[in-house]
Amino acid sequence: MVEAIRVLTELRSGINELSGLLEKDTLDEGSLQRCLTNFPILFGLQYQRVIPKYQLGSDFELVFALEITYGLVDLVEIEASNLRLYTNAGNPTKELVHAEQQILDWLEWLEANARLARDDLPGMMRPVGQIIIGRRNSLSSKDLIRLKRRNAAWQGSIQVLTYDDLLDRARNVVDLLTKSRE
Numbered sequence: 001m002v003e004a005i006r007v008l009t010e011l012r013s014g015i016n017e018l019s020g021l022l023e024k025d026t027l028d029e030g031s032l033q034r035c036l037t038n039f040p041i042l043f044g045l046q047y048q049r050v051i052p053k054y055q056l057g058s059d060f061e062l063v064f065a066l067e068i069t070y071g072l073v074d075l076v077e078i079e080a081s082n083l084r085l086y087t088n089a090g091n092p093t094k095e096l097v098h099a100e101q102q103i104l105d106w107l108e109w110l111e112a113n114a115r116l117a118r119d120d121l122p123g124m125m126r127p128v129g130q131i132i133i134g135r136r137n138s139l140s141s142k143d144l145i146r147l148k149r150r151n152a153a154w155q156g157s158i159q160v161l162t163y164d165d166l167l168d169r170a171r172n173v174v175d176l177l178t179k180s181r182e
Contacts, residue, residue: 007041008177014039015170022135022163027081032132032163033063036078042170043076056109057116066130071123077102079133081163086143092150096133096160103129103158129158136164 017035021027033052036042040050047066054065064076083095092100110117110124117124139147139162151159 004177007045008174010039010041011170011174011177014042015167015174018042018163018167018170022081022167029063029078029080032078032081036064042166044169045173047074056106057113059109060106062106065121067121067123072125072127073121073123074128074130075103075106076130076132079131081133081135083134084138085134085160085162086139086146090142090146096131099131099133100158100160103131107157128156131158131160132163132166133160134162136162 014035017039018032021031021035037050037052040047043050043064043066046068048069049067051065051067052063054062056062062075063078066074066076068074077099079095079099084093085096087093107127107129110127114124136144147160
């Protein structure tokens with residue numbers, strides 16, 4: 001019971017801080033990274049450890065490595081919340097493509113250096129790359145469909161989320177925990 005109250009308190013604090021930050025239109029990645037570092041629970045309850053600025057050898061620095069409770073690891077790249085995912089013509093923006101390429105570069109490095117990666121994090125096997133970028137309100141209904149198709153096309157190796165998706169996940173956990181207490 002005490003642990004559930006602690007989790008709820010931390011989730012609510014994280015939701016409030018991230019929501020407050022997202023109200024600013026010109027939000028930079030640094031503020032978002034600090035918030036997510038301070039409130040790693042916003043990534044989800046399935047992660048036992050969140051490692052900010054994780055190094056892949058001397059080649060790459062991940063924004064976050066997320067260690068799942070059963071040992072596997074996910075990789076996270078964040079971009080500013082004011083960035084769009086799609087152009088007016090419906091094409092992915094250069095920022096989205098760049099973030100996807102970063103994830104692909106990390107995955108390629110991990111494939112070439114699997115043993116080295118697993119020395120530090122044994123669960124670094126077939127990680128999922130998550131990109132957190134932009135806001136849902138910048139997406140048209142067609143863009144939302146494009147995003148679902150794009151995520152499906154990656155077949156689970158990359159997942160693109162908006163900051164609103166991250167908040168929705170956290171709010172769903174709060175709802176589940178408060179309903180279970182009632």
